[in-house]
Amino acid sequence: MTRMGKMISEHMTRSKQTSAHVQSFTEVDVTRIWNWRNKVKKAFETREGEKFTFTPIFMEAVTQALKDYPMMNISVEDTKIIKKKNINIGMATALPDGNLIVPVIKNADQLSLRGMAKVVNDLATRARAGQLKPDEVKDGTYTVTNIGSFGNVFGTPIINQPQVGILAIGAIRKVPAVIETPDGDLIGIRYKMMLSHSYDHRVVNGALGGMFVQRVAEYLEHWDITREV
Numbered sequence: 001m002t003r004m005g006k007m008i009s010e011h012m013t014r015s016k017q018t019s020a021h022v023q024s025f026t027e028v029d030v031t032r033i034w035n036w037r038n039k040v041k042k043a044f045e046t047r048e049g050e051k052f053t054f055t056p057i058f059m060e061a062v063t064q065a066l067k068d069y070p071m072m073n074i075s076v077e078d079t080k081i082i083k084k085k086n087i088n089i090g091m092a093t094a095l096p097d098g099n100l101i102v103p104v105i106k107n108a109d110q111l112s113l114r115g116m117a118k119v120v121n122d123l124a125t126r127a128r129a130g131q132l133k134p135d136e137v138k139d140g141t142y143t144v145t146n147i148g149s150f151g152n153v154f155g156t157p158i159i160n161q162p163q164v165g166i167l168a169i170g171a172i173r174k175v176p177a178v179i180e181t182p183d184g185d186l187i188g189i190r191y192k193m194m195l196s197h198s199y200d201h202r203v204v205n206g207a208l209g210g211m212f213v214q215r216v217a218e219y220l221e222h223w224d225i226t227r228e229v
Contacts, residue, residue, distance in 0.1 A: 004099045015161045019076075020201035023156050024210040027194055028217040030172060033057055034191040036225045044229055048118065052229065055091070055124075055146060056116040058169055061219035062144055063087055063108045069212045073141050075162040076203055082162075090140035090160055091120065093127040094149075102160060103127050104140040113229050147196075148172060154194040164204050167213065170194035 001009060037054065044052040066073045066087050075082045087109045090102040103123040105111070111119060126132050143160040148171035155168045170193045177190040197213035 065215040090143035092145035164200040168196040
């Protein structure tokens with residue numbers, strides 16, 4: 001193992017030994033987001049000179065859910081529960097050598113969607129280039145990992161200690177689905193994905209863990225398609 005590989009191995013093993021990992025899963029219809037992003041991304045890329053991916057959208061939804069459920073934005077140290085004032089979201093990023101690093105979006109709740117997009121792009125680019133500063137990979141309060149970038153549908157991610165939750169974003173797929181209308185149910189093609197939420201059952205019960213991931217889904221499914229970025 002490389003030095004980083006050893007650190008990751010030790011961290012993952014310690015997390016499994018420390019936290020009582022359980023998972024909740026929910027399917028999300030992201031058709032509105034898919035169509036909205038296609039409408040706005042070209043203007044953003046022309047204006048800002050960088051891509052507008054789905055990641056900042058997901059990060060904003062997670063941020064809003066953490067505001068609604070602040071007991072997901074805590075850490076556990078021995079037998080103490082530490083409530084965090086800031087929402088600092090870790091963004092698990094795969095490196096070219098196969099290792100993993102988690103840059104942190106500090107004060108995510110204070111960022112506009114445009115600001116979130118620029119921070120996400122900057123951190124991801126510098127993470128892959130090995131240019132992150134030490135303080136950019138610490139003080140996270142919750143973590144998001146995009147397993148969909150590898151074509152995975154759902155997963156059971158390991159919690160990043162001493163946090164109490166991590167959300168895996170699955171691949172977006174075109175699937176047949178039931179669409180409810182005033183005239184009855186129809187079958188149509190929709191864009192859907194799975195959200196996989198791992199949380200620490202020592203301090204997060206099933207109701208909280210399940211409601212949190214469902215709230216993320218609600219934000220995504222009811223996305224304001226009149227927004228600008």
